[in-house]
Amino acid sequence: MLSFLIKKTMNTKEKLRQLHKSVQKKPVTKFVNNPVDYERTALELGGEVINLENGRFIRIIKKQKLSENYGTIKLNGVEKIPGATITILSKKKVDGHFSFHSALFIDTETTGLSGGSGTYAFLVGLGYFSDQHFVVEQLFMPGLNDEVSVLSYLENKLAEHSGLVSFNGKSYDIPLLTARFIQNRIRPSIDLHQNFDVLHASRRIWKNDFGDCTLITLENKLLNLARQGDVPGEEIPQIFMDYLQTNNTKQLKKVIYHNQMDIISMAAIIQILHQAIKQPEKSRMAVQPQEKRVAQLFKDNNEINPAIDRYKILIDSENISQEDKSDLLFDLGLLYKKTKRFQESEKVWLRQINEVEFSIRTAIELAKYYEHKEKNFLRASEFTNRSLDVLKIRQELGAVINPELHRALFKRRERLLKKIARTA
Numbered sequence: 081m082l083s084f085l086i087k088k089t090m091n092t093k094e095k096l097r098q099l100h101k102s103v104q105k106k107p108v109t110k111f112v113n114n115p116v117d118y119e120r121t122a123l124e125l126g127g128e129v130i131n132l133e134n135g136r137f138i139r140i141i142k143k144q145k146l147s148e149n150y151g152t153i154k155l156n157g158v159e160k161i162p163g164a165t166i167t168i169l170s171k172k173k174v175d176g177h178f179s180f181h182s183a184l185f186i187d188t189e190t191t192g193l194s195g196g197s198g199t200y201a202f203l204v205g206l207g208y209f210s211d212q213h214f215v216v217e218q219l220f221m222p223g224l225n226d227e228v229s230v231l232s233y234l235e236n237k238l239a240e241h242s243g244l245v246s247f248n249g250k251s252y253d254i255p256l257l258t259a260r261f262i263q264n265r266i267r268p269s270i271d272l273h274q275n276f277d278v279l280h281a282s283r284r285i286w287k288n289d290f291g292d293c294t295l296i297t298l299e300n301k302l303l304n305l306a307r308q309g310d311v312p313g314e315e316i317p318q319i320f321m322d323y324l325q326t327n328n329t330k331q332l333k334k335v336i337y338h339n340q341m342d343i344i345s346m347a348a349i350i351q352i353l354h355q356a357i358k359q360p361e362k363s364r365m366a367v368q369p370q371e372k373r374v375a376q377l378f379k380d381n382n383e384i385n386p387a388i389d390r391y392k393i394l395i396d397s398e399n400i401s402q403e404d405k406s407d408l409l410f411d412l413g414l415l416y417k418k419t420k421r422f423q424e425s426e427k428v429w430l431r432q433i434n435e436v437e438f439s440i441r442t443a444i445e446l447a448k449y450y451e452h453k454e455k456n457f458l459r460a461s462e463f464t465n466r467s468l469d470v471l472k473i474r475q476e477l478g479a480v481i482n483p484e485l486h487r488a489l490f491k492r493r494e495r496l497l498k499k500i501a502r503t504a
Contacts, residue, residue, distance in 0.1 A: 114327060116222040124329045125220065125336060135229030140218040142340050147212070150348050151303030158347050159209040161354050168381045169281045169353055174243065174274040180350065181209050183276065184241035187342045188253045189335055191317050200227060201256055202320050203335065204234055207343040208241060216343045218336060223324070228264045235261070238269055247295055247346055248279040278346045278353075285356050285373055299345050302352045310338050357386075368397060368404070379415070388415050406436045413445065422453050440485075443467045447492065457503065461496040464489055 118129045118136060127140035146156035159181035166178045185207030192199040204219040217237075219230045234257070246253050254270055261268035283293050290301045299305040311319065311334040319331045357374050375390035391412040395405060409432035416424040426449055429442045443463040450460035468489050475481050 114223075114324065116327065118222060121222050121327070121329060125333065127218070127220065130229070130233065132229045132232055134232055135226050137226045137230045137233070138220045138222060139233075140220065140336060142216040142218075143213040144216070144344055145213055146209075150344060151299065151305040153303065153348055153351050155214050155344075155347050155351060156212075157354065158214075158351050161350070165354060165357065166276060168357065168377060168383060169284075169350075170276050171280075171284065171377065171380060173280075174276050178243050178274055178276060180245065180276075180347075182241055183243035183245050184208055184238060184273075185245040185343050185346055186249060186253055187247060187339060187346070188256065189316050189320070189339050190256065191320055199256060200224060201230075201253075201260060203339055204230060204257070205339040205343045206234075206237060207245075207347060214344060214347055216340050218339060220336070227260065228266070231257075231261055231264055231266055235266060235269065238273065242273070244270070244273045244275045245346060245350070246275055246277055247342065248277060250275055250277055278349055281353055282349060284377055285353060285370055287369075287373065289369065295342055295345055295349075298349050299341070303345070303348055305345070307338075307341055309334055310341065311335060313338070368394060368400060371397075372404075372408075379411075384415055384419050388412065391415065402436055406432055406439060409436065410439065410442050410445075413442070417445070422449060425449065438466065438470065440467045440470060444489075447496075451492075451496065451499075457496050457499045461493065461500065464493045464496060468493065 118138065122129050122138045125138060125140055127138045130137055130139045144150060144155060147154060159179070161180055163176040163178050166174060166180070167176050170178075185205075187205045188201040189203040189205075190199050190201050200221075202221050206217045206219070208215055208217075219233060221227055221230045244254070254275065258268045258271045261270070279293060279295075282298060286293060286298070290297050296307065296310075299307070311331070316335050316338070319335055323329065323332050356370065357377065371390060371394050375387050375394065378384075378387035378390060391408055394400065395408050395412065400408075409428050413425040413429045413432070416422070416428065426446065429446050429449075432439060432442050433446075443466055447460040447463040447467075450456040450463070468486075471481055471486055471489070
């Protein structure tokens with residue numbers, strides 16, 4: 081018995097030893113700072129060397145004419161979008177003074193996707209409007225020691241502009257760059273700028289209509305663009321690591337292209353967003369689900385009259401389901417009620433009940449209107465009784481009835497009967 085226990089113990093220890101031997105640590109990719117030929121690298125990337133007091137980096141500039149097509153649109157309307165419209169698109173994340181004309185578009189390519197304290201932004205892409213062009217400036221640091229010069233240049237560029245435009249920048253690019261500024265003992269101002277987030281604005285209109293809301297998907301679906309020679313974002317950190325070891329820029333050129341497209345596409349998608357909320361009758365991409373979200377966006381921003389216009393267009397659109405039409409008529413009535421246009425509320429709610437379906441929530445709103453605004457207690461009692469009858473039928477069919485709703489309707493009926501008796 082003792083020998084069996086010893087054997088069992090030894091087997092367990094042996095298994096643990098074997099397990100320990102089998103677990104191998106993953107190799108850690110170390111940053112390598114090989115000597116850099118700045119002029120050669122700049123030439124290969126189509127850029128120029130920028131020399132500052134605290135170092136140097138490579139700047140690549142690309143200009144997109146506002147009058148030229150980018151996919152299916154031109155960019156010549158973006159910088160003229162009113163601040164009030166931008167506020168609506170951002171759901172009041174920026175104020176009415178925000179202007180795309182004076183804003184700085186920003187996107188980074190980094191050494192890691194997690195964005196931790198050891199993550200560098202080796203390429204900072206900037207975009208802005210200037211002299212009938214949308215200009216893309218890309219700040220590339222050939223070596224890790226060049227970071228402070230890139231950040232110094234970026235800080236000066238931020239001072240020339242007011243407001244930022246990014247794609248999920250609040251969650252990634254801006255915190256990352258803020259951390260890098262602090263790491264290099266530079267007081268950051270980037271986190272003080274208002275930020276218009278193209279990703280969040282796009283999700284409010286398109287959600288998952290296209291499967292996802294990535295920038296490349298939006299390009300393809302909205303701009304009819306297909307990138308040529310691009311590289312997947314998840315491969316970019318390793319491409320930079322390889323470049324640091326070899327100084328070979330072949331794959332790095334794809335990263336430059338990727339970043340350029342990201343910057344320009346942000347501006348282009350803003351143009352589509354503007355069209356989506358400005359031209360409902362002309363916009364071919366504004367199908368019903370998207371139009372409903374636009375109406376909701378106006379409603380959330382307390383832009384009641386534009387929201388009402390959207391609801392009316394939706395209600396009268398072709399191929400709308402009865403269920404959707406019923407919901408829209410109810411919501412439209414609430415919007416009229418909010419602006420104290422009670423007779424308009426009555427009209428659309430009666431249309432819902434008479435043309436689409438009887439709805440208890442709509443009948444309750446009508447009962448309130450007739451009781452408190454029109455003092456028509458008989459009419460209010462009619463809709464209250466119809467609601468109670470519907471609840472009774474549903475209960476007989478086995479549905480679970482909300483007891484609070486039933487009590488509220490019963491109490492309303494009793495109150496109305498007393499008012500009717502007093503006026504008889």
